[in-house]
Amino acid sequence: MILQCNPKASYFAHKKEIDEVVSRVLDSGWYILGDECFAFEREFSQFNQNDFALGVASGTDALELALRAIGVGGGDQVITVSHTAVATVSAISRVGAEPVFVDILDDYTLDPEQLEMALKQIKAKVVIAVHLYGQPADMDLIMAIAEQFDVPVIEDCAQSHGALFNGKKVGSFGIAGCFSFYPTKNLGAIGDGGMLVTSNKEVYEAAKIIRQYGWKERYISEVQGINSRLDELQAAILRIKLKYLQQSNQQRQKIAQFYFDNLSDTHLFFPAKRSITEHVFHQFVVRTQNRDYLQSHLSDKQIGTAVHYPKPVHQQPAYKNPKFCPLPLTNTERFCSQILSLPMYPELSDNEVAKVCNAVNSILS
Numbered sequence: 001m002i003l004q005c006n007p008k009a010s011y012f013a014h015k016k017e018i019d020e021v022v023s024r025v026l027d028s029g030w031y032i033l034g035d036e037c038f039a040f041e042r043e044f045s046q047f048n049q050n051d052f053a054l055g056v057a058s059g060t061d062a063l064e065l066a067l068r069a070i071g072v073g074g075g076d077q078v079i080t081v082s083h084t085a086v087a088t089v090s091a092i093s094r095v096g097a098e099p100v101f102v103d104i105l106d107d108y109t110l111d112p113e114q115l116e117m118a119l120k121q122i123k124a125k126v127v128i129a130v131h132l133y134g135q136p137a138d139m140d141l142i143m144a145i146a147e148q149f150d151v152p153v154i155e156d157c158a159q160s161h162g163a164l165f166n167g168k169k170v171g172s173f174g175i176a177g178c179f180s181f182y183p184t185k186n187l188g189a190i191g192d193g194g195m196l197v198t199s200n201k202e203v204y205e206a207a208k209i210i211r212q213y214g215w216k217e218r219y220i221s222e223v224q225g226i227n228s229r230l231d232e233l234q235a236a237i238l239r240i241k242l243k244y245l246q247q248s249n250q251q252r253q254k255i256a257q258f259y260f261d262n263l264s265d266t267h268l269f270f271p272a273k274r275s276i277t278e279h280v281f282h283q284f285v286v287r288t289q290n291r292d293y294l295q296s297h298l299s300d301k302q303i304g305t306a307v308h309y310p311k312p313v314h315q316q317p318a319y320k321n322p323k324f325c326p327l328p329l330t331n332t333e334r335f336c337s338q339i340l341s342l343p344m345y346p347e348l349s350d351n352e353v354a355k356v357c358n359a360v361n362s363i364l365s
């Protein structure tokens with residue numbers, strides 16, 4: 001079976017180093033908010049070109065903390081996309097705010113024109129741009145439009161560790177960037193984890209307090225905080241994996257290029273290639289009218305695929321509300337029945353990628 005994603009392969013690629021640090025942390029007797037987390041925060045902020053980083057328990061929490069740190073709360077409106085992991089939107093509802101959805105471009109990222117239209121219609125408190133599948137959203141345009149309306153931008157970077165827009169890391173454009181370290185991500189832990197990055201000291205200080213019960217000083221809550229900390233084991237493992245992130249992203253790009261070169265005769269829409277962005281291919285997503293047919297035949301040939309995501313958030317029971325959708329979400333609604341994520345992880349062998357291409361070509365020809 002060729003898997004669609006394979007976090008076990010990522011562990012085995014670095015097993016010796018990971019096992020060593022796991023023992024080191026276990027022996028240390030210090031498991032929460034210690035040297036490993038603080039060192040990883042420093043290393044990740046340097047890697048990502050931000051002044052500050054805050055290790056938290058998940059990507060969803062990173063988004064919630066970013067929203068709370070900039071004062072988003074009950075009754076506020078937050079503009080984002082509906083074609084995303086529901087986590088983007090659950091962070092908005094967790095702070096008591098409401099999502100306002102805008103459409104996506106054919107590269108699956110937020111449509112700047114619709115953003116401008118939405119900002120003309122509503123007084124949004126913040127915009128969340130999602131760099132989906134490893135493809136950076138158009139941060140030049142999005143930042144310029146948001147600045148015109150004096151609205152801050154949070155970047156959801158859960159699927160785009162190391163991706164570049166115009167030579168700059170995603171997560172370094174907006175007021176905060178939020179990363180997930182869910183095991184299948186480009187930088188994946190062996191459990192849950194997340195990171196908020198920012199170069200805004202006030203946002204950092206506010207989020208840091210909220211991360212641990214609202215404490216500035218131990219046992220004294222200044223604000224009503226939560227518990228969302230990146231544990232020492234995950235931080236130590238992520239420090240190892242961060243050293244290899246660039247290399248594993250390059251491996252993903254190599255696999256993507258193989259797909260581009262060898263699937264070219266089929267009736268597929270490919271991921272958009274933009275010269276201004278460096279896509280890190282968290283997913284390699286193709287589009288076809290025959291998605292279900294292709295998926296079931298690939299499954300018969302022992303090739304795993306996935307659909308990210310089968311139902312846009314605004315069509316899911318928890319978020320069905322016409323108030324959240326003032327504008328037509330044409331691409332969002334059209335693409336969800338056509339998209340298919342092919343196998344994509346750095347440890348896929350050349351032979352396996354070739355098998356996927358042969359199988360897709362033979363099914364669609």
Ligand SMILES: Cc1ncc(COP(=O)(O)O)c(C=O)c1O
Pocket residue numbers: 058059060061084085087088130132156158159179180181182192193194
């Ligand atoms: C786009 C996006 N945003 C947010 C998240 C939330 O991350 P986590 O699962 O670590 O809470 C994810 C992870 O699935 C994601 O893909």
